[in-house]
Amino acid sequence: MEKTLDNIRNFSIIAHIDHGKSTLADRLMEFTGTVARRDSKEQLLDSMDIERERGITIKLTPVTMKYTKDGKEYILNLIDTPGHVDFTYEVSRSLAACEGAILIVDATQGVQAQTLANFYLAFENNLEILPVINKMDLPSARPDEAIQEIENIIGIPADDAPCISAKTGFNIESVIDQIIERIPAPKGDNEAPLQALIFDSYYDNYKGAVCLVRVKNGNVKTGTKIKMLQTGKEFEVVEVGVFKPKIERTDILEAGEVGYISASIKTVSDISVGDTITEVERQSEPLPGYRKVQPVVYSGIFPIDGDKYNALKDALEKIKLSDVSLVYTPETSTALGYGFRCGFLGILHLEIITERIEREFNLDVITTMPSVTYHVFTRKGEMFEISNPTDMPDADTIDYIEEPYIKAEIFSPSEYVGAIMDLGINKRGTYKDLQYLYDNRVRINFELPLCEVVFDFFDKLKSATHGYATLDYEMADYKRSDMVKVDMLLNGEPCDALSMIVHRSRAYERSKAITEKLKEVIPRQLFEIPIQAAIGGKIIARETVKALRKDVIAKCYGGDVTRKRKLLEKQKEGKKKMKRLGSVELPSEAFLEILKTNND
Amino acid sequence: MAINKTGLNILEKSKNNLSIYIHIPFCNSKCEYCAFNSMVANSSDKKRYFNDLVAEIKLQSQIYSGYYSVASIYIGGGTPSSMDYYYIRDLLQILYKNFAVKNTVEITIEINPNTIDKNKIREYILAGVNRFSIGLQTTNPKLLKEMGRTHTVEDYEKAVNMIREFGIKNISTDIIIGYPKQKVSQVKDTINYLLKLGIPHISVYMLQVEQDTKLKVLVDNGSVGVPNDDTVIEMYNLVSNTLMTNGYNRYELSNFAKPSYESYHNKVYWKRKDYLGIGLSAHSYISGRRFANTDNIVEYAEKLEVKKQIPITSIKSLTEQEKKEEFVMLSLRTSEGMNLEEYKEEFEENFLSKKKNTVARLIKGGFIILTKDNKLICTTKGLLVLNQVVLELADDL
Numbered sequence: 001m002e003k004t005l006d007n008i009r010n011f012s013i014i015a016h017i018d019h020g021k022s023t024l025a026d027r028l029m030e031f032t033g034t035v036a037r038r039d040s041k042e043q044l045l046d047s048m049d050i051e052r053e054r055g056i057t058i059k060l061t062p063v064t065m066k067y068t069k070d071g072k073e074y075i076l077n078l079i080d081t082p083g084h085v086d087f088t089y090e091v092s093r094s095l096a097a098c099e100g101a102i103l104i105v106d107a108t109q110g111v112q113a114q115t116l117a118n119f120y121l122a123f124e125n126n127l128e129i130l131p132v133i134n135k136m137d138l139p140s141a142r143p144d145e146a147i148q149e150i151e152n153i154i155g156i157p158a159d160d161a162p163c164i165s166a167k168t169g170f171n172i173e174s175v176i177d178q179i180i181e182r183i184p185a186p187k188g189d190n191e192a193p194l195q196a197l198i199f200d201s202y203y204d205n206y207k208g209a210v211c212l213v214r215v216k217n218g219n220v221k222t223g224t225k226i227k228m229l230q231t232g233k234e235f236e237v238v239e240v241g242v243f244k245p246k247i248e249r250t251d252i253l254e255a256g257e258v259g260y261i262s263a264s265i266k267t268v269s270d271i272s273v274g275d276t277i278t279e280v281e282r283q284s285e286p287l288p289g290y291r292k293v294q295p296v297v298y299s300g301i302f303p304i305d306g307d308k309y310n311a312l313k314d315a316l317e318k319i320k321l322s323d324v325s326l327v328y329t330p331e332t333s334t335a336l337g338y339g340f341r342c343g344f345l346g347i348l349h350l351e352i353i354t355e356r357i358e359r360e361f362n363l364d365v366i367t368t369m370p371s372v373t374y375h376v377f378t379r380k381g382e383m384f385e386i387s388n389p390t391d392m393p394d395a396d397t398i399d400y401i402e403e404p405y406i407k408a409e410i411f412s413p414s415e416y417v418g419a420i421m422d423l424g425i426n427k428r429g430t431y432k433d434l435q436y437l438y439d440n441r442v443r444i445n446f447e448l449p450l451c452e453v454v455f456d457f458f459d460k461l462k463s464a465t466h467g468y469a470t471l472d473y474e475m476a477d478y479k480r481s482d483m484v485k486v487d488m489l490l491n492g493e494p495c496d497a498l499s500m501i502v503h504r505s506r507a508y509e510r511s512k513a514i515t516e517k518l519k520e521v522i523p524r525q526l527f528e529i530p531i532q533a534a535i536g537g538k539i540i541a542r543e544t545v546k547a548l549r550k551d552v553i554a555k556c557y558g559g560d561v562t563r564k565r566k567l568l569e570k571q572k573e574g575k576k577k578m579k580r581l582g583s584v585e586l587p588s589e590a591f592l593e594i595l596k597t598n599n600d
Numbered sequence: 601m602a603i604n605k606t607g608l609n610i611l612e613k614s615k616n617n618l619s620i621y622i623h624i625p626f627c628n629s630k631c632e633y634c635a636f637n638s639m640v641a642n643s644s645d646k647k648r649y650f651n652d653l654v655a656e657i658k659l660q661s662q663i664y665s666g667y668y669s670v671a672s673i674y675i676g677g678g679t680p681s682s683m684d685y686y687y688i689r690d691l692l693q694i695l696y697k698n699f700a701v702k703n704t705v706e707i708t709i710e711i712n713p714n715t716i717d718k719n720k721i722r723e724y725i726l727a728g729v730n731r732f733s734i735g736l737q738t739t740n741p742k743l744l745k746e747m748g749r750t751h752t753v754e755d756y757e758k759a760v761n762m763i764r765e766f767g768i769k770n771i772s773t774d775i776i777i778g779y780p781k782q783k784v785s786q787v788k789d790t791i792n793y794l795l796k797l798g799i800p801h802i803s804v805y806m807l808q809v810e811q812d813t814k815l816k817v818l819v820d821n822g823s824v825g826v827p828n829d830d831t832v833i834e835m836y837n838l839v840s841n842t843l844m845t846n847g848y849n850r851y852e853l854s855n856f857a858k859p860s861y862e863s864y865h866n867k868v869y870w871k872r873k874d875y876l877g878i879g880l881s882a883h884s885y886i887s888g889r890r891f892a893n894t895d896n897i898v899e900y901a902e903k904l905e906v907k908k909q910i911p912i913t914s915i916k917s918l919t920e921q922e923k924k925e926e927f928v929m930l931s932l933r934t935s936e937g938m939n940l941e942e943y944k945e946e947f948e949e950n951f952l953s954k955k956k957n958t959v960a961r962l963i964k965g966g967f968i969i970l971t972k973d974n975k976l977i978c979t980t981k982g983l984l985v986l987n988q989v990v991l992e993l994a995d996d997l
Contacts, residue, residue: 526992572991
């Protein structure tokens with residue numbers, strides 16, 4: 001059958017986390033026969049181990065499905081999107097490649113923070129939005145209320161929204177019908193010069209850097225000479241294809257289609273997500289790119305084995321290829337040697353990047369205390385943007401410091417208002433307003449210091465509200481704040497990698513938590529190790545690791561010195577994994593543990 | 601030229617001293633804490649193993665006998681005394697036939713108090729044994745039972761008396777400290793008992809809960825707990841102080857001896873002198889190479905019976921750095937300590953100038969002392985954390 005544009009539908013699924021996005025994607029693939037149910041692993045699109053383990057989608061995954069309706073074969077391209085608040089940027093990328101979006105609303109929970117946030121993104125991209133009410137299999141499903149919330153809060157009609165159960169497969173067909181009927185077919189000129197938007201990319205050991213594209217105009221096939229408009233690099237296409245959901249080679253990618261282009265691109269930096277691919281011979285205009293994302297939290301990443309600096313650099317380059325939101329610059333630490341200062345969208349993003357470095361590249365790394373960017377004003381009237389505690393000017397040269405704030409929007413059942421207020425205030429937040437939405441649902445607005453939010457606010461919110469509350473936030477202004485730099489001293493020597501910038505009112509609590517954690521994770525050594533936290537010259541918290549007093553005096557069986565050798569080798573190996581900070585040895589896990597230290 | 605079956609063709613053609621270790625892997629029963637390669641076996645297994653040992657001695661002697669004279673023999677296990685006496689007698693005679701043995705040779709056999717009788721002892725002595733090492737572990741009857749030891753304190757005392765009746769005074773005894781439920785007072789009782797009996801050589805070992813032992817299972821499932829560090833330190837210090845005030849020299853961290861009762865064979869290990877191990881999983885160190893026989897009895901037998909080969913599984917030539925590490929690791933165990941002049945002579949570098957800061961730090965911390973004749977010696981405090989001290993001193997050599 002000949003491909004024409006009017007049988008193609010490009011769409012995304014957007015939803016609040018846990019509302020059933022990946023499950024619906026699985027069902028759609030089964031329903032269209034793209035995969036057989038018995039072959040399906042839970043949540044096919046979540047291909048990274050981390051995604052399946054954590055039950056979240058981080059990376060975008062496109063998949064091509066075929067479906068015949070009324071004798072006509074349609075090609076349905078689904079571009080999956082991440083659901084966590086850290087990954088809004090990725091959502092906007094995938095939406096730019098679509099004409100429509102399915103907006104899932106959980107029939108038991110109604111409209112949530114990210115339902116709204118993602119709706120606005122889709123709306124900005126001029127997408128046709130199809131609301132779908134999910135989880136009809138649950139006894140607590142309230143589809144009428146959900147529909148009402150969509151109409152009232154979001155403001156789009158939802159009368160004919162399909163009520164489905166992605167889990168059981170109930171009423172999936174009506175979703176497909178609506179995709180075909182309501183989402184516009186892509187417009188594009190198959191004869192025009194090639195114009196393809198790179199919305200994602202990944203690195204394959206055999207194929208090199210592979211671009212995931214939405215072809216807006218023209219077509220591309222093996223042998224096409226292509227040019228990246230932004231980087232100006234030229235390549236010859238080796239292979240094109242689609243995802244079903246495993247990659248499948250095809251002869252050609254035409255206007256309106258979604259697929260991949262592999263062109264033996266060896267250098268990762270030659271691809272820039274958001275760039276437009278065109279032909280060398282017939283150049284097109286660039287498509288509008290993406291808005292640049294600003295990292296909100298910074299942390300140092302260092303290889304445990306100092307010789308692995310280049311391997312780490314390589315890993316970051318390759319991750320950056322598919323995750324443009326990651327930024328990094330080289331950094332040197334007296335304690336940890338050479339590494340990178342990296343910017344992330346949030347703490348979850350930081351954890352995922354470190355996990356990917358460790359799993360996909362088999363590198364052991366240390367991450368230092370995360371920090372947001374502060375504005376530091378000196379007495380001389382200069383202003384510095386400081387996101388690394390070690391760059392902090394001397395305390396007596398500082399006039400004042402400003403810290404970034406966010407506007408947080410929290411949705412919750414009203415019974416948790418008290419708990420949320422307590423949490424917000426405890427996190428130095430300023431309450432703004434509260435709106436009663438329906439029955440017992442409220443929206444609370446807070447202004448909160450970003451640094452309090454990046455650590456554990458989300459987790460704390462979830463536990464304070466038994467998982468019912470949801471959070472969305474946007475950056476607000478900088479505000480003057482009493483921030484101080486706390487140094488951690490091991491054996492009297494400052495350890496730059498453990499320094500942190502905190503609000504004065506939090507300095508003691510956090511210092512105490514960290515000194516206690518350090519005491520727990522530093523193995524006993526020959527000498528007693530004092531652990532101190534200090535502001536300027538003043539010690540505000542102290543713990544001591546007692547000296548090791550005994551090893552085992554073991555029998556030397558029949559001259560078996562190799563046993564002792566092996567023990568020594570093992571200890572040497574263990575020592576290699578330790579970072580020597582002055583006269584103290586710190587296991588690399590210590591840094592991770594400290595990162596996880598909550599402040600109350 | 602000797603037949604070279606192990607790739608060892610670098611021996612000097614001078615008569616060096618060699619120590620020989622012979623391993624007997626059999627026991628009448630397995631102790632709770634034992635992770636060693638030992639097994640309970642029937643008489644035909646024992647006979648077969650004896651024949652294999654004889655074959656190995658013959659093969660080994662073809663390589664080494666021309667270059668060495670034997671200064672010590674140690675028959676260990678397992679429980680060598682669980683073999684019929686004539687096997688031990690014949691083994692020694694085969695050794696004498698195949699190696700040059702010095703007049704002053706020290707020949708030790710490990711025995712278990714309840715696998716011994718007057719006849720066995722007489723035969724051992726007639727065959728040349730002049731030193732007995734007896735496993736006692738503790739004098740507490742309840743603890744003995746829990747360890748899975750099948751002898752009593754009376755059995756032990758009887759064995760000591762029998763040996764002494766033949767005029768042999770050179771008796772060593774092993775004891776364990778840090779066993780689950782063991783009390784400091786019980787260690788004190790054990791030491792006082794040995795002092796009263798006048799045992800001139802005592803080895804003390806801290807219990808190490810090893811993988812694949814019955815004890816490990818019990819400790820892991822929480823049904824027994826091991827004494828805490830402070831208690832074990834108290835036990836070690838008690839043993840150490842009591843013995844040293846009673847005229848014993850702690851010539852190695854776990855070995856205490858009255859003057860002239862230090863074990864030559866034992867010191868060979870710490871001084872990195874050459875020794876040859878014969879038998880299942882026996883270890884050797886010759887001319888800077890460490891090698892070991894297989895620990896698989898089927899493979900051991902097959903190599904000797906079918907292939908007529910020495911059943912070596914691993915040979916490791918120590919690198920210069922590894923030799924240095926072993927120098928540090930082994931010499932620091934001894935009361936003679938680490939002789940920096942000898943180090944300089946062997947490795948042509950000055951240890952102190954390389955490790956100045958570490959040595960200063962360890963001296964300041966009371967872990968080691970530096971003597972006027974240029975030796976680094978571990979203090980009691982240092983011996984208790986020897987692994988760490990070694991790790992610091994042997995790093996980056």
